[in-house]
Amino acid sequence: MSDFLHNIWQSVIEYWLLFSTLFAAFLMSVFRTAKMTGRIDWLESGMCGLFAWGIWFVLGFFNFPDGAGVLVGGVVGYKGTHLISNWISSKLGFNETK
Numbered sequence: 253m254s255d256f257l258h259n260i261w262q263s264v265i266e267y268w269l270l271f272s273t274l275f276a277a278f279l280m281s282v283f284r285t286a287k288m289t290g291r292i293d294w295l296e297s298g299m300c301g302l303f304a305w306g307i308w309f310v311l312g313f314f315n316f317p318d319g320a321g322v323l324v325g326g327v328v329g330y331k332g333t334h335l336i337s338n339w340i341s342s343k344l345g346f347n348e349t350k
């Protein structure tokens with residue numbers, strides 16, 4: 253059991269910036285949706301975290317510094333989630349007023 257916990261702790265130490273990026277993007281979306289709608293949209297917040305995770309690996313592939321992933325991942329996660337959410341809603345007809 254201590255070996256398992258040690259491996260978990262080593263992963264946290266090695267990828268702390270990635271975890272920080274995911275957490276920051278998730279929290280940014282939580283606060284944004286709570287401010288805009290008065291309630292937290294957990295699905296959109298989760299999508300924001302996944303977009304930030306994806307952009308982290310894309311930036312790493314192009315040899316950008318790890319710190320750039322925090323800023324770019326948050327911005328792309330926020331804008332990407334917002335734009336994709338609006339696009340899906342318009343395609344499914346959720347934004348139409350009758």
